[in-house]
Amino acid sequence: MGAVSRRSTVNLKAARERLVEELRREISDERVLRVMAKIPREAFVPRASRHLAYEDRPLPIGAGQTISQPFIIALMTQALELVGTEKVLELGTGSGYQAAILAELARQVITTERIPKLTQSAKRTLEKLGYTNIQVYLAEKTLGWQAEAPYDAIMVTAAAPRVPLELLDQLTVGGRMVIPVGSRWEQDLLYVLRQKEGFTAKNLTPCRFVPLIGEGAWSEE
Numbered sequence: 001m002g003a004v005s006r007r008s009t010v011n012l013k014a015a016r017e018r019l020v021e022e023l024r025r026e027i028s029d030e031r032v033l034r035v036m037a038k039i040p041r042e043a044f045v046p047r048a049s050r051h052l053a054y055e056d057r058p059l060p061i062g063a064g065q066t067i068s069q070p071f072i073i074a075l076m077t078q079a080l081e082l083v084g085t086e087k088v089l090e091l092g093t094g095s096g097y098q099a100a101i102l103a104e105l106a107r108q109v110i111t112t113e114r115i116p117k118l119t120q121s122a123k124r125t126l127e128k129l130g131y132t133n134i135q136v137y138l139a140e141k142t143l144g145w146q147a148e149a150p151y152d153a154i155m156v157t158a159a160a161p162r163v164p165l166e167l168l169d170q171l172t173v174g175g176r177m178v179i180p181v182g183s184r185w186e187q188d189l190l191y192v193l194r195q196k197e198g199f200t201a202k203n204l205t206p207c208r209f210v211p212l213i214g215e216g217a218w219s220e221e
């Protein structure tokens with residue numbers, strides 16, 4: 001390793017630790033913080049923006065999509081209260097970073113992505129990092145992934161116009177979902193819990209995500 005790349009590796013590690021300390025002010029789940037201190041976010045962003053990997057903001061990952069802001073990622077992950085036994089569904093693989101976080105905290109992760117190029121690159125990154133409990137699928141017409149349902153937890157990392165019934169159906173009793181719901185430009189991050197009978201929901205925070213596209217969500221344009 002040359003002097004320059006060794007220096008940048010050290011800088012990134014220090015930046016990662018600083019970011020986690022910042023997150024600690026608002027995120028209390030130590031397991032979530034530990035995992036974010038471990039996973040190299042720089043491996044999930046384009047080479048040209050590696051130096052920005054530990055800024056607390058979303059970054060472009062190509063195809064008009066973004067890797068989400070670390071704070072929102074931490075908040076969504078914490079809300080799912082994973083203990084390690086769960087089967088989790090993620091919608092919107094994107095870079096694969098959120099899937100890696102979930103895979104460290106749950107038993108199995110199924111993640112779907114509608115853009116083939118992103119599916120491929122996320123798969124490659126996750127394989128390189130050695131994850132064996134993540135399955136990445138190219139999204140089908142129906143939201144989610146019926147073939148593996150039900151899920152103990154569902155995380156939707158793109159914004160929906162309403163809570164999709166198709167996804168509620170894919171939750172176990174006691175299963176929880178986090179999903180941004182609102183307009184194409186701004187949303188509320190909702191937490192939905194499936195109970196024996198019916199569902200309860202609460203609003204976690206205002207947020208801004210790229211649109212969830214498909215039947216039961218937004219149309220392409």
Ligand code: SAH
Nearest residue numbers: 067092094095098113114139157212213214
């Ligand atoms: N979780 C990602 C960020 C994803 S951005 C990460 O950690 O990097 C949201 C992603 O959702 C985009 O890549 C977009 O293509 C994808 N998406 C949009 N509609 C979708 C759908 N119906 N099913 C699966 N993925 C979808």
